[in-house]
Amino acid sequence: MSTNRIALYYAFTPLPDPEAIRLWQRALCEKWGLRGRILISKDGINGTVGGEVAAVKQYVRTTREYPGFTGLDVKWSDGGAEDFPRLSVKVRDEIVSFGAPGELVVDESGVVGGGKHLAPEEVHALVDARRAAGEEVVFFDGRNALEAQIGRFKGAVVPDVRTTHDFVRELESGKYDDLKDKPVVTYCTGGIRCEVLSSLMVNRGFREVYQLDGGIVRYGETYRDRGLWEGSLYVFDKRMHLEFSDDAVTLGRCVRCEAPTNTFANCSNPECRNLTLYCEGCAADPVTLRCPQGCEPDEAEATAVGAA
Secondary structure, eight states: OOSEEEEEEEEEOOOSOHHHHHHHHHHHHHHTTOEEEEEEETTEEEEEEEEEHHHHHHHHHHHTTSGGGTTOEEEEEEOOGGGSSSEEEEEOSOSSOOSOTTTOOEETTEETTOOEEEOHHHHHHHHHHHHHTTOOOEEEEOSOHHHHTTEEETTOBOOOOSSGGGHHHHHTSSTTGGGTTSEEEEEOSSSHHHHHHHHHHHHTTOSEEEEETTHHHHHHHHHTTSSSEEEOEEOSSTTOEEOSSTTOOOOOBOTTTOOBOOOEEEOSOTTTOOEEEOOHHHHTSTTTSSOTTTOOOOHHHHHHHHHO
């Protein structure tokens, strides 16, 4: 068994001095040799850190000693400090960058006016009850569309967004007005993006909004691949993706040859570097590690690469 672990966590709570929290958090991580990424704002904290399991547990215990972080929501996964290039602890206007810092309202209990939290078992109960009544429960992906390429809830609505900044535009586009009278369950990796997204949806007239408590990570811990989730979970570290069991299906398709894959790689064109799905074979050759439209090497370049 690995002696290393990764902790994914967040807490929404008013922070009168985010800079002081930043300095404290960096000191804790440096003390215990942790690496990862921590964002802090006036509205709370959001982090992913990895290291030796005893050190990560001590870090979590100490962080929870701060009054606003007592109820810190923590998810655990395999990995360690080596899965992160460095330690980054920063103060931002938003701990999740939806581009709407003035709209979010946070008090000591968390986000005000967001969706109702549902544990994984409660999500299943909601789906079963509404199905029995002849109603549809809509799963609404709160992540970037790229992440949904390798895993998502069955039949989920996947908004056309490249970053979280695009969600406000999407919600106000009218594309989803037909969902405003339906029960909508928002979901994301660990739950934090849905804290904000669900409140944005409520503010824009969605009448019955829920959020998956603990996100996909908590759902996967509960049901593995025996429930409503299918595929792999995209993660923002060197692992790039994780599966909840050996039964996980491969939803992604190579952008070059359509072979099944759940592996992302950067386009080999130095002027592009777009993150895209490639199979092992196409990723192994710089000529095929290219976006099919717009980044194809010309004949001279392809010949030179092939001769190298």
